[in-house]
Each structure stands twice: as structure tokens, then as C-alpha cells.
Amino acid sequence: MIQKKDILKIAIDSPAAAGAGTLAKSISKYYNLIYLDTGKIYRLIALYKLKNPKKFNLNFIKKKIKNLEIKDLKNKKLLSDEVGMEASIIAKKKSIRKLIYSFQKKLAYNPPKKYDGSCLDGRDITYNIVPDADFKFFITANVKTRAIRRYKELKGLKKSVSFKEVLKSIKNRDKSDYNRKISPLKKTKDSLLINTTKLSKRACFLKIKKIIDRKINI
Numbered sequence: 001m002i003q004k005k006d007i008l009k010i011a012i013d014s015p016a017a018a019g020a021g022t023l024a025k026s027i028s029k030y031y032n033l034i035y036l037d038t039g040k041i042y043r044l045i046a047l048y049k050l051k052n053p054k055k056f057n058l059n060f061i062k063k064k065i066k067n068l069e070i071k072d073l074k075n076k077k078l079l080s081d082e083v084g085m086e087a088s089i090i091a092k093k094k095s096i097r098k099l100i101y102s103f104q105k106k107l108a109y110n111p112p113k114k115y116d117g118s119c120l121d122g123r124d125i126t127y128n129i130v131p132d133a134d135f136k137f138f139i140t141a142n143v144k145t146r147a148i149r150r151y152k153e154l155k156g157l158k159k160s161v162s163f164k165e166v167l168k169s170i171k172n173r174d175k176s177d178y179n180r181k182i183s184p185l186k187k188t189k190d191s192l193l194i195n196t197t198k199l200s201k202r203a204c205f206l207k208i209k210k211i212i213d214r215k216i217n218i
């Protein structure tokens, strides 16, 4: 793959509901980077599976990925916990991960011309998709805080869920994402740990901005 030179590449990994998405979006906007929430791709495939269980096979997914556009990832249906859990299950399959690999790589290394780089978040971004990123972050928060955030988000979307269910689902997802054999979630040695438990969105943004500015302004 021919790679675009002189672009800023940011790679983020994080467990579910740690606030990485919000942070990645604000960072991307500030530095004019294309933002890809890679979890949404797994969620989209999970949604296809839930909607078309009979048609669901690798060929079906291949065709969908071939025509995939970033705007498809904005579908509100992708946000439910049911889709999130299914995404975590299908994400264990090597064959499915392989199909998504090139889409992510292409966007990370060859962002559209109008952008100055890329920012991807997910579970295997720092060591698998963008291993030579200029900045690598592992964003986390304690499990209760993450569950409270996800619960509020789902309530905002008028979903009828209890806090207990959300907490259980996040714990299950952690188990599935950290312990799987293929591309598990992990903090690499060269990633900076950002614990957002006690930080506001603004404080997280400023912390990361300071780290980036220190390096790119030299």
C-alpha cells in the first residue's frame, strides 16, 4: 500500500464506554484528522447478523464492506447494547477481522486530501492497525464509571435498560475483549495511559492536547 507522507496518525485503544469516542472526536476536530470509530464497523456487521441471520456469511459481509462508507457508521441502531455484545462476539472471528483490516488501514494511512491525518479508536489499533502511530493512547476508566456513562447515553436514546443490566453487559464485554485469542484489547508498552474516571471531557482533551503539542511544536 502506498502511504501518504507527513500525516499525523493517532491510535487509541480502550475498553467499552471509557470515553474514547468523545475524546477522539474532539482531538480529530482540533487537529483536522479523519476519525474512525472502528467499533462501529464491528457493530454494523453485528447488526447485519441480527437482521439477516439466514443470509449472514463471509461473502455477504465482504460485499457490505466493499461498499462501506463512513456515513453508514452513523446509524443510531448501532448504539444498542444488544448490537455491542454481538459485535464483541463476531470480533473474535479471524475471518471477519481480516475483511475489515484493509478498510481501517487505508483510512489510517491514506486519509482523504482535506485532512491532515487520521485518528482511529478500537481494541487493536495501537499494535495491529496503526503500529507506527505518532501517538498511542490507552484510554480507560473504572468499570462502574463506564457503566454510569453508558447507562446515561442509552437513557438519552430512550432505551429501556436498567443500570444493573448495563453494568453486567460492560463486564461481559471486558471479559470477551480482553481475553480473546485474536487481537485482544491490551495496553501496549508504548501507549500512554489516560484514566478518565475522575476527569471531565474537557480535562481529558486538554491532557491529550498538551501531550501532542509538546511533540509536534518542536
Ligand code: DC
Pocket (backbone or CB within 6 Å): 016, 017, 038, 039, 040, 042, 043, 084, 087, 088, 091, 092, 121, 122, 123, 124, 125, 173, 177
Ligand atoms: O467500541 P465499541 O463498544 O463500539 O466496540 C464494539 C465491539 O467491537 C467491541 O466489544 C469489540 C469489537 N471491536 C474490536 O474487536 N476491535 C476493534 N478495533 C473495535 C471494536
